[in-house]
Amino acid sequence: GVPSTKSAYGFSTWHRTPDGAVAADEPEAAWWWYPSNDHPLDKATYDVSVAVPDGTQAISNGTLQSTSSKLGWTRYNWRSNKPQATYLTTLAIGKFDITTGTSQSGVPIINAYSKDLGDNDGAARASVERTGEIVDWLSGYLGPYPFNSAGGYVPNTTTGYALETQTRVYYSPRQFANGSNTSVVVHELAHQWYGDDVSLKGWKDIWINEGFARYAQWLWSEHEGEGTTQELADYVYASHPADDSFWTVKPGDPGPDNQFDIAVYDRGALAVQALRNEVGDDAFFAILKGWPKDHAYGNASVGDFQKYAEQVSGKSLASLFDTWLFQPSKPGAPAAQGASIARAKGVPAQPKSWKKIAATDSVHSG
Secondary structure: OOOOOOOOOOOOEEEEEEEEEEOOOOOHHHHHOOOOOOOOOOOEEEEEEEEOOOEEEEEOOOOOEEEEEEOOOOEEEEEEEEEHHHHHHHHHHHOOOEEEOOOOOEEEEEEEEOOOOOHHHHHHHHHOOOOHHHHHHHHHHHHHOOOOOEEEEEEOOOOOOOOOOOOOOEOOOOOOOOOOOOOHHHHHHHOOOOOEEEEEEHHHHHHHHHHHHHHHHHHHHHOOOOHHHHHHHHHHHHHOOOOHHHHHHHOOOOOHHOOOHHHHHHHHHHHHHHHHHHHHHHHHHHHHHHHHHHHOEEOHHHHHHHHHHHHHHHHOOOHHHHHHHHHHOOOOOOOOOOOOOOOOOOOOOOOHHHHHHOOOOOOOOO
């Protein structure tokens, strides 16, 4: 592919930047810049070796193994040593300020910021530089961090989304246009377990990625004292009347036209809260942490997750999963078998965290 031009298809997944280019997109991007079977089932480890003009850097997944210079060009050699889906492989070429460190648990942190971010620079750094702290916090819920490094990069692009590219999250500067936002960092880092470590078997299984990444934002809200998960669930449930098209999207199989519809995120998180309400906190948090371990570096479907949740909880969950993930209608409240979410009458007050959470609604759409 040529980053600055559209293809014969009328579009390109490359993002052109003032000083280079970025390859980061979903559900497809890989085949635009390297030969691949661009499907999440075909995971592999990666060595990415790229030569760029001196004064320019190449950012990719994993850890930087070495650099070498010759005749005005510098070669960057990156290695991602755990299985990785093709769309989670990324490349950014440009002029970056690179920061490095280590989380308290020992995870290497590598972040990069375009040198021309302008007004968004401070907010981006204030958010992304908390990666190590957030990785360690998420580990308490999701288990040990599964990869050889963590971090993110913020190139000077005009797109609006962020993407959970494995170990090196892609963030648009627009995610920080209204100030710092750790909620989007939590969302993308949660994907390192739910979506990257355990990848979907097919794109219809997107709820496992997005429902749980959104729920991680709800957990972070509770951690920050800005609204509990139940308060957020009450607010989302009450904010969408029964005739809202929000309820016609089925998170368990949304179809290609609704792959990244807001219902996949918010109704998806409601399904997670419904599961928690049904099985209780002990079983729920055992499921949350056990799932990435049980399916480490592999692929799984919504059906696989249901079976795992039933195994851990000892409960039949078919009705609950059907109600929240597959029915094109608003679940009743109260309803049988834990399907009820609403614990407040009317539309409750908007939780303090909501604006930051809603600001990430474009995480996977331009």
